[in-house]
Amino acid sequence: MKKVLGLAAAGLLATTAANAGQITVANTDITLFGGVSAAYNAQDNDHVLSLGGFSKDGFSVNNVIVGLTKPAQDGGIGFTAAFGSWEAPTVVASSDVVNGRFIGLNLIGHGKTTEFKPWLAFVTYKPVAGLSVDAGLLWANFGERPVTILNPHITRGVLFTANPVVMAGARASYDAGIAKVYVGTGKVGAQLMKPFYENFLIVIPKTYIEAGITGNLKQVGLPVDVGLHTYNEAGGRDIYALTAGGDLGIVSLGLEVNYFKADKVLKAAQGNSDSAWGAALCANVKPMAGIQIPVRIEYADAKKSQLIPTIADTINGNSVWTFTITPTYNPTKNTFIRAEVSYVNSRHHTLWWCICSLQRSRQ
Template identity: 45%
Template sequence: MKKLMGLAAAGLLVAGAANAGSLKVANSDIVLYGGVSAGYQYITSDHVARNTTSFKNNDYFSVNNVIIGLKKDADSNSPIGFNAAFGNFTVPTVIASNTVVNDVLLSSGTFQPWLAYVTIAPVQGLSVDAGLLWNKFGEAPITILNSHINRGILFTGHPVLYAGARVNYDAGVAKIYVGYNQGGGLRQTQGTPTVNNLDIDGNGTTDSLDIDYRVSDAIEAGLMTDLGVAKVGLHIYDESNGRNLYVLCAKTDLGAAKVGIEFDYTTLDDNATLVLNGTPVRLKDNGADDSAYGIAINIDPVISDQVSVPIRIEYVENGDSAALNGAGGILGSAIYLTGEGSAYSLTITPTYNPTGNTFVRAEIAYTSTDAKILVDDSGSEKDNRTYLGFEAGFLF
């Protein structure tokens, strides 16, 4: 699984290639890949976007991933290829459970394509992908492709996946890409009110709030290169009437541990809008902060071929004075799901690999926020969250 985790940023196609067999179909070699995992989770609190009437148990069992994929590379003999992964998967994060992310923000709880694109490679080094894509930075949406069960705080500020087209060019010394999409990813499309049990605008009554942006178009670009001492990536993702992300990623092998770092800086367009009580409200009106930043440090100490203990440390500054309708609020810039002010999290995930394609892992994660953006199962507002979990999986 260590090998898979290191390749997660490349998506399921790489994970599949690492473990899968080939099928001969209509004179083509097609790779079959996938995985299944299940686990148990205990949480002390959840994000306010969760309806507290459904939050009656702190612990639950879950099927985290059921993924089946098919892939055919484009090459000189066959310049058109494809990659398609079908599945049902959960997306827990350290700030919001999979109940919030799956049911409210991403709707990933149904069995359907979650990665599906056609690749055209007219000449060596140049390719075009078109279909349902994942962003090139940050954590993958699929649990079994990450070193941790929970996605981090920075994940909640990423688009994650969307339908669009991307041009890739391998120049040898660097890999470059540019792309265009029409939204549809995490927090990009209008949904139902997701926060409905707090006084969001400070007027003494409870409110309903849809925390998705209305994104109609987005462009992306990035560059990745190996500097010898570290592999580095620079990424830009610009939404119309939404977020503008600037991401720096780097990873290196220090011998005693593998270390990765991600720094995100995000600004909001002037017309970035949420919907409060059915009325569109511009986030930058009334003095709300229009930017946020976050940093994640990932450390994977070298223990053995079968045992690893990946550690993730995150800190975000989500801005202040998210004043909606002229009153003080709790959302900050609303770029991350951590509320007004700063937040940090620590995640530790001891992992054992009995074989090259199986794993069992436990996880403990602690998150603290300045704002009381969390609630417990009694409906009391909280500013911290503890997660304990276990997951076992099989990859093919």
């Protein structure tokens, strides 16, 4: 059982020019964005690792994010850079686990999330209309965003812990109007769980490739966006993801279904199963202006593999289901007050999260 209580207060990353959303730095097309949040947390233990008897309470800075972006025009070059320090609480493991405070190993290859550094930084070249090439530190095109202020929930879901999330490489994208396609490649290094596979399983994939296609079903009268994505590491993990979502007015819905497969090298090192899967169903009910109620329901089955490391049990197998609800009040466009409750049930543990958060962001 884990209980976390939090009360957070946040302020705007602002300069005089940021109030208008732009600053002048030799180019009036550069936009400043960012957000700050701080919280008080009381926690009596940690899930997954069965850290009973552990206690922690105190204030923490959950997000300090500041960035600059300049969109690329046809035939030109743009960029995006976001620097920050952020906590990464998930429904199955706290930010302390993610940042190696208990097991002595960061779970994100790019480093501790609480270190102020670039977490998104890439240059964009747009040679012709519809075609763009990004190169640098990128985020995966599927799954939840790393930082809280870009998500409807305070905690990240269990599927987040098994996705690559962050990667260093290049990605080409083409927008054909009714559909968008992308393909990318790079070095395996910055990804979530890369240090775990390398240090515990002695599996060191060198490169990855990714590809995907997204489109909408408006032609058949459905306000739904769908996507197919694949992420493959040479000698590591392969991930296949189906995504779908749409805004139905008072409620918006989203679905993500992931299938995880181990390559031969990883299969030999990581357990008694070579596959795992999970699904997340998200809904955001908006009963009135300024009020929204995001809900996330997940099921994940790691079987007897290490493909979802935060819930893995290679002897007996393990599966979990999670429920998260986050009533949210938006006093203004760039502010929100959240109260969140998460429930997680697995074959081995049951846990509750309770968090209150007041945050503000600006772009």
